[in-house]
Amino acid sequence: MTDAVDWAAARRVALRFSGRHTPSAVGAYRSLSTDMAELTAQAQELVEAETGMVSTAGAARGRLVNRAMWIDANIASFQRLLGPLVDKIGVPQTGGPFSALSRRVSGSQVGVVLGWMSTRVLGQYDLLITEDENPHDQDIVYYVGPNLLGLEHKHDFDPRQFRLWLALHECTHRAQFTGIPWMREHFLSLVNQTLDAVDPDPKRLLQAATSALEARRRGEDVLADGGIAGMLATPEQREVLEQITGLMSLLEGHGDVTMDRAGAHLLPDAPRFAKVLRDRRSSARGVNRMFQRLIGLEAKLNQYAAGERFIEEVEKVGGPALVARAWEGPENLPSMSEIREPQSWIDRLATPSALAG
Secondary structure (H helix, E strand, C coil): CCCCCCHHHHHHHHHHHCCCCCCCCHHHHHHHHHHHHHHHHHHHHHHHHHHCCCCCCCCCCEEEECHHHHHHHHHHHHHHHHHHHHHHHCCCCCCCHHHHHHHHHHHHHHHHHHHHHHCCCCEECCCCCCECCECCCCCCEEEEHHHHHHHHHHHCCCHHHHHHHHHHHHHHHHHHHHHCCCHHHHHHHHHHHHHHCCCCCHHHHHHHHHHHHHHHHCCCCCCCCCHHHHHCCCHHHHHHHHHHHHHHHHHHHHHHHHHHHHCCCCCCCHHHHHHHHHHHHHCCCHHHHHHHHHCCHHHHHHHHHHHHHHHHHHHHHHHHHHHHHHHHCHHHCCCHHHHHCHHHHHHHHCCHHHHHC
16 A cells, blocks of 8 residues: 655655754764774663663663764654554545655644754654665664764863763663563553544544634633544543553653663763753743644653652652552553553552662
8 A cells, every 4th residue: 555654755855854964073972882882782681670670671772873874763763653553544545646745744733843853852762764685673772973972062061971871761661661561562552452442533623623613712721631632532542642651751751860870970960951951841832832732742852751750759658569550451541541640550559678779
């Protein structure tokens, strides 16, 4: 079946929006590549010692990429993720100009998002990213070289410290998905449930848009919970999105907490790194701020803070042992409402032994 998205157009637009970056000396890139390979291995050891999450996938591998390579990897990820949805929705059989135009427009929209994101991302561990030469190889931690080097230069970071600190966060995500036996399949099942709930009937989209406008008139922030995608979600999708956002808030918060604790004795500059990245996340203004809200990025960035607050409140009551109850099974994961109200999760999960801990 012909793709419903013009992926070639998406790539062209993404590359155009990925912007220009000052080329670094070959030696700087070579040094960065060597560092990230070495520091990713070190980060894995530190994360496993801090969390007890031992990866069943073996040694972590870090890979340095440029923005174009990151865009290509994520397009492959989108193609894999959206394949079942494309089959479900289907492609108009008319073959007319409107069909071709729709594909180009959707490709351009994906391209704008990917191009803009490629200028911001520092590192990424993504279950759906694959390598072209081996589609089954999904276990790589990616680092976007131009962005990493640019941030180091702008803020005069100590390179080795900052690179290890970043690797700790990404390796924590890898540990979460490869060190907790059920996590990967559970996460992918939630994503698939969301896609399965997509209703290709245009009437459904119109109804969702109408409901969103009515909510906006009531003064509700319709973009707060995931941008346009959250705004237009069906009730069934909202139920699953509640689970996904709760899970992602927990994982991101746990990632931030772990990166600070696991490297505390090695990274005296970590508090400064954390402040700079927090400021960077919240610094968008004007058009950039609205763009972040529309694509749901602002909601994702808020997950970091919400997840950290959740862990802090839970640990006040039962320490790390109580937080660890979340990793026992999918039924123990907090919903987004429980992330916002940690006491409700504590009441549900805390046992006398956990409280004593």
